Amino acid sequence: MATNATKPPEPFLTRTWDYITDTQIWKSIFRHGMPSTSRNRVLVVMTNVFLHLHPVKIRKSGVRLKFTWCMGGLTFFLFLVETFTGLLLMFYYRPTVAYAYMDIIDLAEQVPLGIMREIHRWGAHAMVITVWLHMFRVFMTGSYKPPREFNWNVGVILLVLTLLLSFTGYLLPWDQLAIWAITVGSNMARATPLLGYEGPGAQLLALGDVKMVHAGSDARFALLGGRFVGEGALLRFYVLHCVGIPLIAGILMAVHFWRVRKDGGISGPV
Template sequence: MSVGDFIRNSQVWKSIFRHPAPRDRRNRVVVMLTNVFLHLHPVSVRKSGIALSYTWCMGGLTFFLFLVETVTGVLLMFYYRPTLEHAYNDILALRDVATLGVLRELHRWGAHAMVITIWLHMYRVFLTGSYKPPREFNWGVGVILLVLTLLLSFTGYLLPWDQLAIWAITVGSNMARATPLLGYEGPGAKLLKIGDVELIHSGSDARFLLLGARFVGGETLLRFYVLHCVAIPLAVAMLIAVHFWRVRKDGGISGAL
């Protein structure tokens, strides 16, 4: 008996994989049904539906890059402190001192790549008309995921706390100041007042809520850090679950039911 057979016949192996190797048709079906990760897929798909020239694989790559970002992001969190005092130096240390300092690069370029792949995924879905009934709702979920991906990227942009970061975020967040009615330099905000007291001012408007202060500073860094590492990823993970579930339920990757 070879070592391979010994392992495959052991009680431990059999408790994990409760069927023979997927070499015949029956077991290739069973493996898809018994594995929690694989069962995101159906058991069989239309052949034309998985042709690379048709699907481009971009949705799958976006999900894979999300996983890459999660793993590298968690690793980076071990060395990064979101305070004015430490943030920049921690990034410097990650670049110059840490072993495998390439992690920050993986995280940043992975994020850029993810923005591109999610656009291309949307592009493909549009061009094959895959948003058409009965899959309208899932297209909407996808649009929200696109927005959240951009927000993830945007909040992450601030964390190195360098000149590139602070000014990109200053410019970006100042747009919130111009929100109609809710931003203190937005149209109509000056009309919202009780007597002489203005309701919307620089300490109460939409931008203040986003930054946690009146200027991009330590409070903002902390706020964006929490959004970037916890709040938005959780929302994205939840919506990805909905998105995948609906892909299955609305007809699968190969076309409508």
């Protein structure tokens, strides 16, 4: 019959751990024990606002990397990385023709340990690729089929928003690469049918000799806030890049994730 006196003392780390998890602070944050029992595994997902994006249990085939490639998850992760690094970049960057370029140069030369712009830019490229691959995976597994038609559509809009986010961000360094890429890209808008002044049908929209659609009123002008890529375009792209599009994308992502759950979770054969 063993007595308590012969039992060796618990190791230091175990004792410390037990002490920490027994404090009132710890218990106020985590309202359940370690997720090693079924009950706690349910609670860990249900009581955490971030984890409760997930269901408590999920199809085995749906957690396989070779099935999902984790591309949707990586896309969301990259969006968060872009938000965080973008926020830091906003501390140093002023969206005016006079300052923008010099602020970027300063960022590269004066800010210690600065690879935030690098991570922001490469993350943006990577996000475009992961979105494509996510969409490709969803197509190849037929996951857009009923009942997930609507969520596929939300996804298509998110793909477009990702490209627009990247496109608007491309202008902000205000170097030769930036303004000419945006000039080439936005020149297309000039040819919008009816709404661009070099588009088919735009001449029809005239009152006598007065043209309604001209270089100062067409789709490209609305996009750039001017007749060329200048001060107006820089401010517009900045606002869209930092506030407008992320806001819409954020809302649509919430819808996207919600609908993944509501449409039956990750797809699998019936």
